[in-house]
Amino acid sequence: MSRLQIHDVSVRFPGMNGGEAVTALSGINFQIEPGEFVVALGASGCGKTTLLNLMAGFIQPSEGYLTLGDSGISGLPRVACGLELKDQITGPGQDRGVVFQKHALLPWLNVLDNAAFGLKLQGVGKEERNERAADFLKLVGLEDFHNHPVYQLSGGMQQRVGIARGLTNDPQMLLLDEPLGALDALTREVLQELLLEVWQETQKMMFFITHSVEEALFMASRLIIMSPRPGRITHDFSLNFNKIFLETRDARQVKSMPEFIEMREKVLGIIHGDEAENGGAH
Ligand SMILES: Nc1ncnc2c1ncn2[C@@H]1O[C@H](COP(=O)(O)OP(=O)(O)OP(=O)(O)O)[C@@H](O)[C@H]1O
Numbered sequence: 001m002s003r004l005q006i007h008d009v010s011v012r013f014p015g016m017n018g019g020e021a022v023t024a025l026s027g028i029n030f031q032i033e034p035g036e037f038v039v040a041l042g043a044s045g046c047g048k049t050t051l052l053n054l055m056a057g058f059i060q061p062s063e064g065y066l067t068l069g070d071s072g073i074s075g076l077p078r079v080a081c082g083l084e085l086k087d088q089i090t091g092p093g094q095d096r097g098v099v100f101q102k103h104a105l106l107p108w109l110n111v112l113d114n115a116a117f118g119l120k121l122q123g124v125g126k127e128e129r130n131e132r133a134a135d136f137l138k139l140v141g142l143e144d145f146h147n148h149p150v151y152q153l154s155g156g157m158q159q160r161v162g163i164a165r166g167l168t169n170d171p172q173m174l175l176l177d178e179p180l181g182a183l184d185a186l187t188r189e190v191l192q193e194l195l196l197e198v199w200q201e202t203q204k205m206m207f208f209i210t211h212s213v214e215e216a217l218f219m220a221s222r223l224i225i226m227s228p229r230p231g232r233i234t235h236d237f238s239l240n241f242n243k244i245f246l247e248t249r250d251a252r253q254v255k256s257m258p259e260f261i262e263m264r265e266k267v268l269g270i271i272h273g274d275e276a277e278n279g280g281a282h
Contacts, residue, residue, distance in 0.1 A: 002069025002172060004032040004055060004205065009064035009075070010230075011050050024050040026230035028064070032173070032222075037199050037206040037242060039220035041213065043271060047231025048209045052175050055207060056098050057091035068095055068172065094122070097166035101178040105150045105161055111137065112146040115164040122169075129168075136164040139198055156187035163198065173205040181211065192218055193251060200246050213267050217241055217260060218251065225270055235270060239263070 009028040015021050025047040032038050040048045053059045054066055057073050065075025074091060105114045112130060113120075115137055119129035137143055140160040150158055159179060166174050176195075180188045192215060199206055210216050216223055218241055225235040245254045254260060 002071075003034060004073075004173060005067045006030045006051075006054070007064050007066070007075075009054065009061040009066065011047070011054065011059070012062045023230035025054075025061075026232055028231075028233060030224070030233060032205050032207060034172075034205060035203050035221075037196075037208065037219060037221040039208045039210060039216045039223050040226060041210060041216045041223060041267070041271065042226030042231075043228055044211075045231075046226040046228040048226060049177055050231065051226075052098075052177050052207060052209060055173070056096055056175050057093060068093075071095070094169040095172045097169055097171040097174045099159075099162050099166040099174065099176045099179045101181045105158055105165075107149070107151045110147050110149055111142060111153070111161055114150055114161050115168055118165060119168055132170075133164065133168050136167040137161075139167070139201060140164045140194060154187070155183050156191060159183065159191060160194070163195070167198070167202070167204075171204065173207065176206065176208045178209050178211065180215065188215070189251060193245070195219065196242050196246055199242075213264055213271070214255060217263055217267065218245065218255060223267070225267065237263075 006028050009025060010023065011025040013022045013024055028051065040051065042048055050059070054061060054074060060074050066073040071093075073093070073096075106117060109117065112133055116129040116133035119132060124132070134143070134146065137146065140163050142157065142160050142164065145153070145157070150161060153161070162179065166176075179195075180191050183191065195206075195208075196219065208219055210219075217239060220237075220239050221242055223235075223237045223239055224233050225237075226232065227234045241254050241257070241260055244257075245251055248254065
């Protein structure tokens with residue numbers, strides 16, 4: 001397992017319709033260690049999705065570079081980085097799985113074919129891809145739904161398929177952009193617990209974006225808070241509420257612990273302070 005490192009990264013987008021350029025991220029230095037569950041929280045527009053897109057290799061930084069172990073993800077060529085990277089700049093890669101809020105499933109395919117779709121694109125043979133997809137469908141509790149068309153499934157079950165699909169390459173890292181944001185409260189809590197179980201089982205690095213402070217505190221082994229204009233990481237907390245849950249399996253009890261409530265108030269204060277500073281802009 002390798003660590004993900006972000007070195008002095010900034011991202012500027014050209015202004016829309018001839019407007020001013022936007023500095024979405026500035027001076028980001030950050031690393032994710034093997035086994036960490038990192039959650040990013042912050043006001044709208046503070047650059048959370050931009051950061052995830054960088055890690056996924058979907059976009060390039062304007063300055064700086066990213067590495068996963070001794071492979072470059074994006075940024076300056078390895079010569080300019082002064083590093084001995086094993087691989088050239090790779091962009092998106094099988095070592096990083098992505099799960100979106102809208103599960104982006106293919107409605108004409110069944111659950112198994114959706115979960116195995118990425119493997120199919122890579123040319124993995126049918127038997128092997130079905131076997132690998134089945135392992136991860138089992139992990140998310142869908143072992144009895146292989147042949148169901150995805151459009152017949154509830155939102156929560158569709159997102160389970162999305163999570164299984166993100167895992168089928170057995171990536172080192174799972175990048176999740178508000179994966180539970182579109183779900184009802186009850187389903188959301190069930191999937192929070194499921195994701196923690198998946199994390200415990202697979203030990204993968206997780207980078208998870210949310211707007212919910214409670215969800216962030218419950219899920220994170222490390223919580224980063226970002227602030228906009230330009231997007232920066234302003235706070236970095238180590239937490240262990242997720243481990244307490246995995247030991248006790250009692251989410252209600254964890255979320256009502258005095259330490260949890262105290263931390264929730266502290267984080268809300270930080271975020272509301274940022275929003276007030278930015279005129280509540282979204
Ligand atoms: N492709 C783009 N072109 C121009 N500006 C962009 C582009 N993508 C993002 N931005 C701008 O960069 C800033 C950061 O956007 P980003 O989507 O990363 O924030 P976010 O924290 O994920 O927001 P939200 O919580 O609302 O999803 C915003 O000001 C946004 O308008």
